[in-house]
Amino acid sequence: EKNKLDSNISIKLTQLGLKLDKEFCFENVREIVEYADRYKNFVRIDMEDSTCTDDTLDILYRVRRDFTNVGIVIQAYLKRSEQDLKELTSQGINVRICKGIYNEAPEIAFKKPEEIRQNYLRLLMIMFDRKCYVGIATHDRYLIEKAIEAINTNAIPNDRYEFQMLLGVGDEYRTQLVQSGHRLRVYVPFGKDWFPYSLRRMKENPKVAGYVIKNLFKKI
Numbered sequence: 001e002k003n004k005l006d007s008n009i010s011i012k013l014t015q016l017g018l019k020l021d022k023e024f025c026f027e028n029v030r031e032i033v034e035y036a037d038r039y040k041n042f043v044r045i046d047m048e049d050s051t052c053t054d055d056t057l058d059i060l061y062r063v064r065r066d067f068t069n070v071g072i073v074i075q076a077y078l079k080r081s082e083q084d085l086k087e088l089t090s091q092g093i094n095v096r097i098c099k100g101i102y103n104e105a106p107e108i109a110f111k112k113p114e115e116i117r118q119n120y121l122r123l124l125m126i127m128f129d130r131k132c133y134v135g136i137a138t139h140d141r142y143l144i145e146k147a148i149e150a151i152n153t154n155a156i157p158n159d160r161y162e163f164q165m166l167l168g169v170g171d172e173y174r175t176q177l178v179q180s181g182h183r184l185r186v187y188v189p190f191g192k193d194w195f196p197y198s199l200r201r202m203k204e205n206p207k208v209a210g211y212v213i214k215n216l217f218k219k220i
């Protein structure tokens with residue numbers, strides 16, 4: 001507030017007690033969203049592994065009964081996501097679309113990179129068609145280009161979407177996107193426990209460790 005930053009916050013429900021006690025988690029989320037509402041801020045509920053999906057959606061819908069300054073994340077690798085997104089968009093909910101970071105079973109998730117990309121684009125078109133605000137979270141050049149193509153073809157106004165990237169990733173696209181008139185938000189891990197947070201992310205998906213090593217060498 002002091003620096004007039006256009007920022008909002010993302011939360012992970014397992015860090016707010018989801019696996020310990022769902023009601024306790026709901027109360028925590030509600031309190032955060034209520035507090036954010038006082039400052040006209042927005043809270044994004046991150047999506048974690050598939051054992052959390054139903055409860056995360058359920059908590060979102062319950063908090064939404066009283067507040068609209070809350071949205072969620074949908075993962076393009078999950079086969080259920082199209083159905084979930086249809087329900088979310090029927091209520092005009094703000095959704096971030098990402099590929100998904102966790103290792104999920106082939107019974108419930110697309111595993112081939114091309115299938116995940118195509119589902120990502122399908123989900124993005126649902127957001128555009130239903131005129132819902134979407135966070136386009138990706139560093140994949142192909143998806144960024146396809147998203148821009150869809151934005152131009154469908155004349156989507158730039159206050160209906162934003163690109164989102166992780167801090168330190170996708171730097172090569174950022175300036176270009178902003179200079180072309182697109183909005184871009186950077187996801188910044190915040191707080192003193194950034195190290196355990198980063199280790200957890202690597203444990204959840206060893207691919208992330210590969211990215212980190214590759215980027216380290218890129219910067220040297």
Ligand SMILES: Cc1cc2nc3c(=O)[nH]c(=O)nc-3n(C[C@H](O)[C@H](O)[C@H](O)COP(=O)(O)OP(=O)(O)OC[C@H]3O[C@@H](n4cnc5c(N)ncnc54)[C@H](O)[C@@H]3O)c2cc1C
Pocket residue numbers: 045046047048073075098099100101102137138139140141164165166169170186187208211212215
């Ligand atoms: C803002 C934001 C929020 C997210 N929130 C969630 C969430 O709530 N739930 C969830 O499951 N996933 C989340 N993710 C992660 C997402 O699901 C993907 O796993 C991740 O973004 C990589 O997919 P990609 O679309 O960038 O494509 P990829 O093809 O995986 O990556 C494209 C390129 O980007 C670079 N890259 C990608 N990720 C990293 C990284 N971590 N470190 C270094 N370089 C990298 C690599 O050079 C890679 O070649 C989020 C991602 C972003 C950007």
